[in-house]
Amino acid sequence: MQTRAYARGRKLVSGITLRTLDVTRLLPEDFVTLSGKTLFHMQALDAPSSLRVHKLHYYHSRRECIHIPFPEGTQGFLYWHVEPNAPPLLSEIRFRVTASSDPAAFSDGYDLQRPNGRIWRRTLFDIADHANHAPFRAVLLRDGLVTQDLFDDILAWANNNGNLKPGDTSHLIWRFGQPFPARVETGLTRVWLLGSSECHVFMVRNLFGRSVRRERHKGRCLLQLERSPLPEHQGKRVVVMRIVKILELTRAEGAALDHDGSLPREGGLAYVPSPGGRSKVTPWIPWSVDIDGGRNPKKQAFREALRVLFDNEAKYPDPVQ
Incomplete structure (x- = not known):
């Protein structure tokens, strides 16, 4: 996972090419460092350049008007987390902090947390219809981690409920x-x-x-x-x-x-x-x-x-x- 960085105003923005989210397929090139970055752009490997994440961030509060950058030491792997003995709807993207770029260090790492102590994540509900998460959808579908039918079911359910759905900070x-x-x-x-x-x-x-x-x-x-x-x-x-x-x-x-x-x-x-x-x-x-x-x-x-x-x-x- 190659990264590049450039300045936009006072915010540091990074570009990431997302190769996979499958833990069993991680390679050293999937390792990324996010320490101190406020936002980062992302493109799925072998996908159209239009499939970019524009505002994937660590913590952003519109109410408090704050944008907190990723904490120091945030380095590791984006991956697809499947909750054991739980419905598939609980699966989500997390960031595993590791000591090195060796995928073998994954099991000794820990999942990144938000400032309030909860896990940093991107839920299946947000990934299903959020335009910024198009690269995630592309990689999840390509790797067979999520089916298009499941995405369609989530969208249909949300449409039938006034687009009311759980978010990254919801309690599931x-x-x-x-x-x-x-x-x-x-x-x-x-x-x-x-x-x-x-x-x-x-x-x-x-x-x-x-x-x-x-x-x-x-x-x-x-x-x-x-x-x-x-x-x-x-x-x-x-x-x-x-x-x-x-x-x-x-x-x-x-x-x-x-x-x-x-x-x-x-x-x-x-x-x-x-x-x-x-x-x-x-x-x-x-x-x-x-x-x-x-x-x-x-x-x-x-x-x-x-x-x-x-x-x-x-x-x-x-x-x-």
């Missing part, structure tokens, strides 16, 4: 027990649930109750979806949400004690206000969704999304278990 879930972050003070928690050939956006509003935002409790926690352990759900396909870890929590000064039921408790289940208001004996009940219970039409989207977790149990068993 395909089995029970996978943690994902949530903010206590916001009314919306969103993740994506992936099956063997389907994708669902999973949104929970007011998970900790409206009073949390009114009282201005603040914090972050990790949640996970799991089969319900509650006695009343025995023998049923019911999903609950557990608070795996509290990363940060600031309780509002002077908050009423009767609002404490809305606050997350590490290791416990997530609770929501009981239907009918707080005048009931039990003002807070565990958040839950009965996959096979069709009484509440408002939870139909939840049932469809969470169903894939049960379907995936047989198709993609957790290697840890």
Whole structure:
């Protein structure tokens, strides 16, 4: 993978010829150094020159108006990562940082991370339709790592859902027990649930109750979806949400004690206000969704999304278990 660099204003831009993304076919010429570069252009080997990536970057935030260059020591191989025991939709492009250009050093390397600690990646959903990712599509198709049918299915799914699809920073879930972050003070928690050939956006509003935002409790926690352990759900396909870890929590000064039921408790289940208001004996009940219970039409989207977790149990068993 030969590189060249030239200046555009104050940004250093590099050009890369992408030969392969198949780990088994990597050669020393696929090794590239990205340290300190803000953007780099890319062209697929033996592909038309029009197939270029114009804005492949390390970290860019429009909200913060910042463009962070690749950190020092970013050298290694772009490659196609296949998640073990997971749906094909979880496959993605990553950058493996290695100590040398010898492909044998790949197994001793590590995947590049973003400033927030999450893996730097390009998801299959972005690669499918993003114009800048045309070289990736060309190489993946040529190497037989992805089929055109899969790309077409992703585009059709996105078109049917208003082009709503997961991005590079989205949280992707395909089995029970996978943690994902949530903010206590916001009314919306969103993740994506992936099956063997389907994708669902999973949104929970007011998970900790409206009073949390009114009282201005603040914090972050990790949640996970799991089969319900509650006695009343025995023998049923019911999903609950557990608070795996509290990363940060600031309780509002002077908050009423009767609002404490809305606050997350590490290791416990997530609770929501009981239907009918707080005048009931039990003002807070565990958040839950009965996959096979069709009484509440408002939870139909939840049932469809969470169903894939049960379907995936047989198709993609957790290697840890």
